[in-house]
Amino acid sequence: MSATDTPASLPAPAAPDTQQRSPWGEVLHSLLRSGTFLTGLFILLFWVVCALFGQHFVPYDPLASDIINALTPPAADHWFGTDQLGRDVFSRVIVGSRDILTVAPLATILATIAGTALGLVIGYFRGIVDDIVSRVLEAFMAIPVVIIALLAIVALGTSKITVIVVIGLSFAPIIARTVRSAVLAERELDYVAAAKLRHEGALHTMFVEILPNVIPPILVETTVRLGYAIFAVATLSFMGFGIQPPSPDWGLSISSNYGMIGGGFWWTVLFDALAIASLVIGVNLVADGVHGAFND
Amino acid sequence: MTEPGQAANALELKDLSVAYRVGRRNRAVLRNVNLTIKAGEAYGLVGESGCGKSTVALSVVRYLPRNGSITGGSIALDGKDVMKLDAEALRRARADSVSMVYQDPGKALNPSLRIGRQLTEIFELAGITGQAAEDKALAMLNRVRISDPAGVMQRYPHQLSGGMQQRVAIAMALANDPSMLILDEPTTGLDATVEAEVLDLIGQLRRELSASILFISHNLAVVSNMCDRVGVLYAGMLVEEGSTKDVFNDPRHPYTVALLRCLPRGGQRKDQGRLDTIPGFLPGIGANIVGCAFADRCALATERCRAEPPPLYELGNGRLSRCHYHDQAQSLPRATPAEIAAAAPKQAPPVLQVEGLNKTYGSHGRPLRAVKDVSVSLRPGETLGLVGESGSGKTTFARLLLGLVAPDDGGSIELEGKKLAPRLASRSEDQVKAVQIVFQNPDSALNRSHSIRHILSRALKRLGGLSGKTLDSRLEELVRSVRLTDRHLAVKPRQLSGGLKQRVAIARAFAGDPRIVVCDEPTSALDVSVQAAILNLLADLQSRQDVSYIFISHDLGVVRYLSDKIAVLYLGRIMEFGPSEAVFSGPHHPYTEALLSAVPKLDRAESSRIRLDGEIPSAANPPSGCVFHTRCPRKIGAICETKEPELSEAEPGHTIRCHIPYDELASLQRPKTVEPA
Numbered sequence: 001m002s003a004t005d006t007p008a009s010l011p012a013p014a015a016p017d018t019q020q021r022s023p024w025g026e027v028l029h030s031l032l033r034s035g036t037f038l039t040g041l042f043i044l045l046f047w048v049v050c051a052l053f054g055q056h057f058v059p060y061d062p063l064a065s066d067i068i069n070a071l072t073p074p075a076a077d078h079w080f081g082t083d084q085l086g087r088d089v090f091s092r093v094i095v096g097s098r099d100i101l102t103v104a105p106l107a108t109i110l111a112t113i114a115g116t117a118l119g120l121v122i123g124y125f126r127g128i129v130d131d132i133v134s135r136v137l138e139a140f141m142a143i144p145v146v147i148i149a150l151l152a153i154v155a156l157g158t159s160k161i162t163v164i165v166v167i168g169l170s171f172a173p174i175i176a177r178t179v180r181s182a183v184l185a186e187r188e189l190d191y192v193a194a195a196k197l198r199h200e201g202a203l204h205t206m207f208v209e210i211l212p213n214v215i216p217p218i219l220v221e222t223t224v225r226l227g228y229a230i231f232a233v234a235t236l237s238f239m240g241f242g243i244q245p246p247s248p249d250w251g252l253s254i255s256s257n258y259g260m261i262g263g264g265f266w267w268t269v270l271f272d273a274l275a276i277a278s279l280v281i282g283v284n285l286v287a288d289g290v291h292g293a294f295n296d
Numbered sequence: 297m298t299e300p301g302q303a304a305n306a307l308e309l310k311d312l313s314v315a316y317r318v319g320r321r322n323r324a325v326l327r328n329v330n331l332t333i334k335a336g337e338a339y340g341l342v343g344e345s346g347c348g349k350s351t352v353a354l355s356v357v358r359y360l361p362r363n364g365s366i367t368g369g370s371i372a373l374d375g376k377d378v379m380k381l382d383a384e385a386l387r388r389a390r391a392d393s394v395s396m397v398y399q400d401p402g403k404a405l406n407p408s409l410r411i412g413r414q415l416t417e418i419f420e421l422a423g424i425t426g427q428a429a430e431d432k433a434l435a436m437l438n439r440v441r442i443s444d445p446a447g448v449m450q451r452y453p454h455q456l457s458g459g460m461q462q463r464v465a466i467a468m469a470l471a472n473d474p475s476m477l478i479l480d481e482p483t484t485g486l487d488a489t490v491e492a493e494v495l496d497l498i499g500q501l502r503r504e505l506s507a508s509i510l511f512i513s514h515n516l517a518v519v520s521n522m523c524d525r526v527g528v529l530y531a532g533m534l535v536e537e538g539s540t541k542d543v544f545n546d547p548r549h550p551y552t553v554a555l556l557r558c559l560p561r562g563g564q565r566k567d568q569g570r571l572d573t574i575p576g577f578l579p580g581i582g583a584n585i586v587g588c589a590f591a592d593r594c595a596l597a598t599e600r601c602r603a604e605p606p607p608l609y610e611l612g613n614g615r616l617s618r619c620h621y622h623d624q625a626q627s628l629p630r631a632t633p634a635e636i637a638a639a640a641p642k643q644a645p646p647v648l649q650v651e652g653l654n655k656t657y658g659s660h661g662r663p664l665r666a667v668k669d670v671s672v673s674l675r676p677g678e679t680l681g682l683v684g685e686s687g688s689g690k691t692t693f694a695r696l697l698l699g700l701v702a703p704d705d706g707g708s709i710e711l712e713g714k715k716l717a718p719r720l721a722s723r724s725e726d727q728v729k730a731v732q733i734v735f736q737n738p739d740s741a742l743n744r745s746h747s748i749r750h751i752l753s754r755a756l757k758r759l760g761g762l763s764g765k766t767l768d769s770r771l772e773e774l775v776r777s778v779r780l781t782d783r784h785l786a787v788k789p790r791q792l793s794g795g796l797k798q799r800v801a802i803a804r805a806f807a808g809d810p811r812i813v814v815c816d817e818p819t820s821a822l823d824v825s826v827q828a829a830i831l832n833l834l835a836d837l838q839s840r841q842d843v844s845y846i847f848i849s850h851d852l853g854v855v856r857y858l859s860d861k862i863a864v865l866y867l868g869r870i871m872e873f874g875p876s877e878a879v880f881s882g883p884h885h886p887y888t889e890a891l892l893s894a895v896p897k898l899d900r901a902e903s904s905r906i907r908l909d910g911e912i913p914s915a916a917n918p919p920s921g922c923v924f925h926t927r928c929p930r931k932i933g934a935i936c937e938t939k940e941p942e943l944s945e946a947e948p949g950h951t952i953r954c955h956i957p958y959d960e961l962a963s964l965q966r967p968k969t970v971e972p973a
Contacts, residue, residue, distance in 0.1 A: 209743055213744060
């Protein structure tokens, strides 16, 4: 739309008949119209509610064993049956979301912060800094998370903090790579040259000028990473490197019960597996929705 | 429908109305457009962006975007109603009778197919295959006069220059021998010299082919040179129509009158008065228009105009005007007073003195001399215009001045007698704020995440060294000086129009009281009426603050309006340097002569033209001797190929780099004085 701008008649910032939304308003608008996003959000919120309040509404104490009723199949008084110690599987699945929903998001946040800072630096300075750091990151990404975790646990011991740090740091390079490519495009724009022409420092240019403009790809990458982080936490717990007993954590439960599938006690494993799957799918649906909203 | 035996009109739009659906409402973009293009005729459609020009083109081929729909009227191509065609018939019509050439040839060509493949594909659709299709494709390339057609067939689009790409796109459009050719801003992204070639080509093809042409452009001069008849579109309505000569020489609608006045014409200069502007804004799409759509911006408007929509008055001789007072249109009062206080020429010492500046890039091991041995000087309050095709080193020179790139050792840049460090980081705060820039594209130059207040406050803090209350009061002053208001401070750049964004960019450059402001094509993305307002603003700021400009533009009319001195660059070398009047009125360097001749002009009937052949050579491998000899229309002989001419003084202060002596240039160029833009 054209506008000749003479002092006589300056326009109101938003013309009434164009209904301009702010960019974030537009993203929110398309998110709320996206079935993918809303479905994912519903699943995610369900597990968040379980994590926060589950212990108040579950029928049994998830940690209370009842050896006499061990390994009863799903029935009216134990919907998902009981495990080998007679603990109620339903209660354990509901409450089991608590640890994974603390550890995975914290790991993702750590990865996002570290990755964003790193990506800004290598994208902004380019040259030799970029060459060296990028190669190191690539080498780091080539090592499986499990191996890094094993080494870290040997060095630091098992704890939730270790899991958060291990997953956070192993995901940081991936986020750094995404941020770097966005920064490479941004730094060629004239507003960066304009900042140089004001003698702005590198930190100001990176964090005040460039960072706000690369938030959309960071948000998309973060939601995608959250899905992977959930999977990684579950995997580490399953292998015994992650969340430790007696937590009703899903990965841990599967790990301690999967030997009994052969005996026909499928309910001790199936519901935990379904829980992990549903949470990962929920987060991925959210990620898809966010990606779509930013790239429409 | 036409009577049998009578030639059908190539295109006939009857009461065409088109709407775009935005936010659950249909918004009218075209309102009852009636338009007829006779067989073999070239019809130009002009108007500012947002008037609906492209929508007309898209409707004709029924390529409207998904939310667009034809809400009324009819479109007939060769007498066939396009609206009634089924999918297959529509496909046939697109394949056989109508072709379109778009603005950006780079996007119209498939980047992963060779040119030959893309061309033969069209003939294969028509049932010609194998060698025959290839021969035909080659013939098409010959027809658009591309050099080395066989070689071009083997290349990919990115290996061709913009001008060659557009030639290929035209060849593709002509391949099916269409009866209707739609050109939507076909030369807008091209250099003036290339634009001139493409326009020449279209003109020649018109004589060879029978195709009718719908030529869409915002550039009035281009349309005036290319078209028989012209229609002026405003807010989706045809407001004036007639033969090109009549409309441009004797406009009968105030909008046309105002548009024509926005252009610097006939060598108009800043010290001779300001350009006229059009107040107000184009009605938004879908706006409810009562009365005349232009009434709010028209100084002639009366109560009648606001209440009663004017019909298209027939003025005889095929002329139409949608104005109740069409006979008075030319008495439209100016929106911007022309008078300015003439500044007395000063003899202050130069603010900028550049000596022997060089910049060499390494390109695949080969030195690429982007700027070679450039020396210029500039006084306070003066403007230096930099002119040349893309690739001539204009922008590199500007970036050297700013310190964004460091020059080769040896040359020097002096600001007010003090040497400027080559790198920005080693310049003092005072030197940094003294040299600022207004970029070409405000969307890239203004941080889209920041509010206008943040952008300008930060500049005042860093460049003006201000804070707190003094910053706030200076901010208010600054905003007023570029004619924005407080209201604009709270918003983000995307909420402003292109012209307002450019004002913010200008304000930022002026935050620290600069001595020199580089203006890199500051108006090339803007409509003419907005361009006029920005040029006026730059001229006002200059006369008030005694700031010097380095003004880069491909539009010679604009450069001439604002510049006191001109440097003509070619392959990084200054070919001509001197006072603006001397450079424009000549005698001038043959390159300057060619540049001036390439510019399409409104005021001039077709006269002898000089065309440059081929492309600007690569700076990595410049021609020997005079770098211009490969394209020079006035080459005198072997000396041009072997010896690089010196910049020699033609008149005091006016230097030309050419072997032809000044007197001889004068006599060569005298017979046909090239009228400047």
